[in-house]
Amino acid sequence: MFDRLTLPLMCAPMSFASSVPLATACCHAGVIGGWQGGTITPFELFEDYLTALADTGGAPPIVNMPARWGSDPAGADRLALLERYRVPLVLSSLGDPSALVERVHGWGGRVVHDVTTMKHAEKAIAAGADGLMLTCAGAGGHTGFLTPMAFVPAVRGMFGGLLIVAGGIADAHGIAAALALGGDIACMGTRFIATPESGVVEGHRTMIPTVGADDIVASAAMNGVPAHWMRQSIEAVGLDAKALPNVRSPMPEGVMPWRDIWSAGQSVGLIDAVEPVAALVARLKAEFEALPPGPDWRARLTAIEAGWA
Template identity: 45%
Template sequence: MSVRWQDLRLPVMAAPMFIVSNLDLVIAACRAGVIGAFPSANPRAPETLDDWLGAIRAAERDSVDRGEPFAPFCVNMLASSALDKDKRDRALATVAKHEAPLILTNMGDPREVVDAAHGWGGTVFHDVTTIRHAEKAIAAGVDGLMLVCAGAGGHAGTLSPFAFLPQVRRMFDGPIMLAGGIADGNGIAAALALGADLVVMGTRFIATLESGTVDDHKDMLVDARSEDVVFTDAIAGLPASFLAPSIAANGLDPADLPKPLARHRPNLPAGVKPWKTVFSGGHSTGLIQDIPSVADVVDRLVHEFDTAREAGSWRNALAASVGRRVEQS
């Protein structure tokens, strides 16, 4: 089975996000020409996962029958040995049944998923936040890597993409996705210039009509600034990016959060739940100004990306920028 790369309008994946990445968002992304992704846990049960994958494949067939593109979809699976093995095996069997073209693994050894996916021709990426994680994933035989950098929403890394990606590229010649703070066409162009093959956007796709989060979350992203993003392990038990106004709305002080009881065990008041009542967002929240449809987002990104590529040499761009400032003074 080959991945339908030719149906991509842009080298972009709508990030797999807990709660946010519902079936509507995934299908809308694929129809718009970017990779639609979701965590395998979002459907909540193996039989529901089967329903989701069946619906995505049906939407794909419908698009193909009408002569329209349908970008690849991606299923995000935890590879951690701490998970219930029976539950993980059932999820993997369901993903295999539908021959998902792309798999994104994280938090653990991806070898089992890699072996299974290669059996049906799937391509496996692994989510990494450090050089050491990248080295281990490469040794495990993954096809590609997703580098999660500083500024990403959700579980993020701390490394700058300008240092992280070139180091990984020295030791890995496979496809690399870059995530963290990207929400417009200029960011896509910059990531490709840096050596990425694909870009992952989460925050931009949270604030869309199709996303599965509540309206309060979407509205908060429009209103918030980049400095409203708090990177902490206090909310989810692992370092992650959350919105300070949402933290405060849950009765917590963003500047004085309770320390976690242990890894994966936050010490939160009853009723306060990461992702559900405490909303996430990355540094690109400062770029979010509206809540359009996924199709409109992708159309805008295509225009911005094409404009960025046509901007000419850096000397011409610098001269034009300086000239504008002189004219305004």
């Protein structure tokens, strides 16, 4: 599946930002198209994704699901659809992925587990995950707090499988850095929010190129889990960005995090325009190939995929 990649790059699954047009545009452009398959996605739209992505002829898609759905009846209908469409990659999060790994392996798919700590990386490896997504400091939405300079090499030292590196990446230098640290694929989220294809409201999309890293606020006030938000969107709903408690707190009436308070990572300062996916990927490819040669990412991914056979 990785032989169809234009770049060692993945678009992150993101609440509200994931959309069928975004995922399909990414796959057509040759980067892994991530989409959010959890409860935020209605069941009808879930199948729309699968239908649209069934045969893009491009890079593989990856769907994000709660790890518990491997054994929880709440996820049975969605897992059945994933099996019917033989989805190649599943990104699991929040829990033990062992049951999900067994189920996905049954149809020939592979599971990447999202982790933010060494402890969780070790548990995911023990559970049989085929790969890990290391969500590092600087990521938008639910963020990690470990620097990739320490996190990625430490995990690579104990794990030979697929490593996807996320957090603060928005340009070709970030992709190259992820590979140099021992990663196999870089993951961008915020950069893909600022595309016409993303599912966010227009204000979210257009705010990203206007703000900088100092405008990113880390807080658990919105839903109880530390995440990064744009200060201007916090203030727009009447909250004081400097006085947010670091525990889940009541929001103003009618305000929903992600829909009304907008998430972004520290890479916002590297984004200066809303850009269509095809043009964005073409530009990143040209800039990446103009850099000094780094690790042979294609050979590495070929070896990983051969090991899965």
